[in-house]
Amino acid sequence: MRTLIVWGVRWLLLVFFAVQLVACGGGGASQGEKSDIRVAGSSAGVTPFISFLQLQGVSVDQLASIRFEISPKPGSISKPVNVNYPLIELVRRGYRASADSLVVPVFGLYAGYENQVSLTLSFNDHSTQALSASLVTADYTDTAGNHDHPVIRKKRMATDGALGFDYFFIRSGTTTPVIIDTDGEIRWIGVGSTNSLSSTFSGNAFIVGDPASTKLTRFELDGTVATTSIASATGTAFHHNIDPGKQGLLVTLDGVIDGVKAIESSITEITPEGVVIKEWDLAELMARHMRNHGDDPSAFVRPGVDWFHINAATYDPRDDSIIASSRENFVIKFDYASGDVIWILGDTTKYWYSFPSLRAKALQLESGGLAPIGQHAVSITSDGLLLLFNNGFKSNNQPAGAPSGQDLAYSAVSAYMITPATMSAREVWRFDYDQTIYSKICSSAYEAPGKTFLVDYAVADNMTKSRLVGLDSSRKVVFDFEYLAFPCSNWNAAPIALDRLSY
Structure with a gap:
């Protein structure tokens, strides 16, 4: 029993x-094994770097996501473009044409080349299906004669130190932003803009400000474009950077305040959709500080004149503050909520240092350190340092007879440790390329993963050439690309993770 x-x-x-x-x-x-999905065709996008694959099959309804990867050219060191779309994202963007068909935007293609694209289809039961396609693209010619034929001064080699990025984008004065890989190949460009100096990459799209208005344009990587405008009470046009803020993006706008032109002296935080979150009038902020500490601000704060020249800003979450770059004067940190000045770091031989109220907020730079001079592209590194491109160019708009500061013969990248408790600063490291390049205006330096860096010497060689340089974690040169420079046409550049992009 x-x-x-x-x-x-x-x-x-x-x-x-x-x-x-x-x-x-x-x-x-499994669903992947039973799938009847196939590549039914393809079509070209708005530029040779964009195409669309048409998928067909009733099994489309069982998909969870699609990943595409573009095989690198032979000899390429850059990692392949690799992008993942959840099905819901493709549906949201209108690429589900019918119950049994789906369009997949593919971007990051080589121009004038037979691109090999592999697709990994993931299903709801976690099974997968592999597909492949060959996409032949048209040639691309840069009408400005710039980005499509760089001079490779130093080619990236497999034996070089590792880089934490394989792609970067240039904020261009002649086109939309341009994505280039670390082999020097253009991998993306859009249409619809002839100036992207004020731009950033946010939410997997480029956000570009109009230099002639408050129009804000979103360029998707599939080539679609959407436009809105900022409802600023005082702003009239974009200039310089768009940077990360506390809740959104920090933009710099020219404007009119109390009937007087506010030239490059304000910061506005906006959402990526253009909604204003907060505004700082730097003329009012500086004047208030100077008056409260016994100075007459009228000799320093001069509305209607380019007295401040804000060119970059970043949010510091460690103390809820904004760090702003005044090309004419210094780097300044102020409280996000109140606008109270926290510290100032700059060349103490300049005019600003003659005012006691400003001098009282000056950080003491340790001996041997290079002070920020005409700097651009302020940011905070992964280890908490203040990073900037140190142009080395003196002030250009001080009152007649006022000291304009030092004028160097080379430019550098400087990283500083700031100690607010002792009001001191130390230049922790500096990269100056053996003092061989001078880029007096524009330019940038930004960190990528692995403490590697991308440097843009925007106006080298007497403002005729741009140099895009990749540095490994030891700050050794991994690549060095040279382009033509129509003043600030390659204004600023930053790494972009096109090898691991997810929607």
């Missing part, structure tokens, strides 16, 4: 597990 009971229990357990396996798909082929 006991034997019969044991065998009965075993039989029931076998039936139970068999039912579970069938319910989970274990009793038959």
Whole structure:
């Protein structure tokens, strides 16, 4: 009797597990194995770097996501473009044409080349299907004669130090932003803009401000474009950077305040959709500080004149503050909520240092350190340092007879440790390329993963050339690309993770 009971229990357990396996798909082929999805065709995008693949099959309804990867050219060191779309994202963007068809935007293609694209289709049961396609693209010619034929001064080699990025984008004075890989190949460009100096990459799209208005344009990587405008009470046009803020993006706008032109002396935080979050009038902020500490601000704060020249800003979450770059004067940190000045770091031979209220907020730079001079592109590194491109160019708009500060013969990248408790600063490291390049205006330096860096000497060689340089974690040169420079046409550049992009 006991034997019969044991065998009965075993039989029931076998039936139970068999039912579970069938319910989970274990009793038959997976969705990926049964899939009838195929590549039915392709079409070209608005530039040769963008195409669209048409997928067909009733199994489309069982998809969870699609990943595409573009095979690198032979000899390439850059990692392949790799992008993942959840199905819901493709549906949201209108690429689900019917129940059994789906369009997949593919971007980051080589121009004038037969691109090999692999697709990984992931299904709801976690199974996958592999597809492939060959996309032949048209040639691309840069009408400005710039980005399509760089001079490779130093090619990236497999034996070089590792880089934390394989792609970067240039904020261009002649086109939309341009994505270039670390082999020097253009991998993306859009249409619809002839100036992207004020731009950033946010939410997997480029956000570009108009230099002639408050129009804000969103350039998706599939080539689609959407435009809105900022509802600023005082702003009239974008200039310089768009940088990361506390809740949104920090933009710099020219404007009119109390009937007087506010030239490059304000910061506005906006959402990526253009909604204003907060505004700082730097003329009012500086004047208030100077008056409260016994100075007459009228000799320093001069509305209607380019007295401040804000060119970059970044949010510091460690103390809820804004760090702003005044090309004419210094780097300044002020409280996000109140606007109270926290510290100032700059060349103490300049005019600003003659005012006691400003001098009282000056950080003491340790001996041997290079002070920020005409700097651009302030940011905070992964280890908490203040990073900037140190142009080395003196002030250009001080009152007649006022000291304009030092004027160097080279430019550098400087990283500082700031100690607010002692009001001191130390230049922790500096990269100056053996003092061989001078880029007096524009330019940038930004960190990538692995403490590697991208440097843009925007106006080298007497403002005729741009140099885009990649540095490994030891700050050794991994690549060095030279482009033509129509003043600030390659204004600023930053790494972009096109090898691991997810929607």
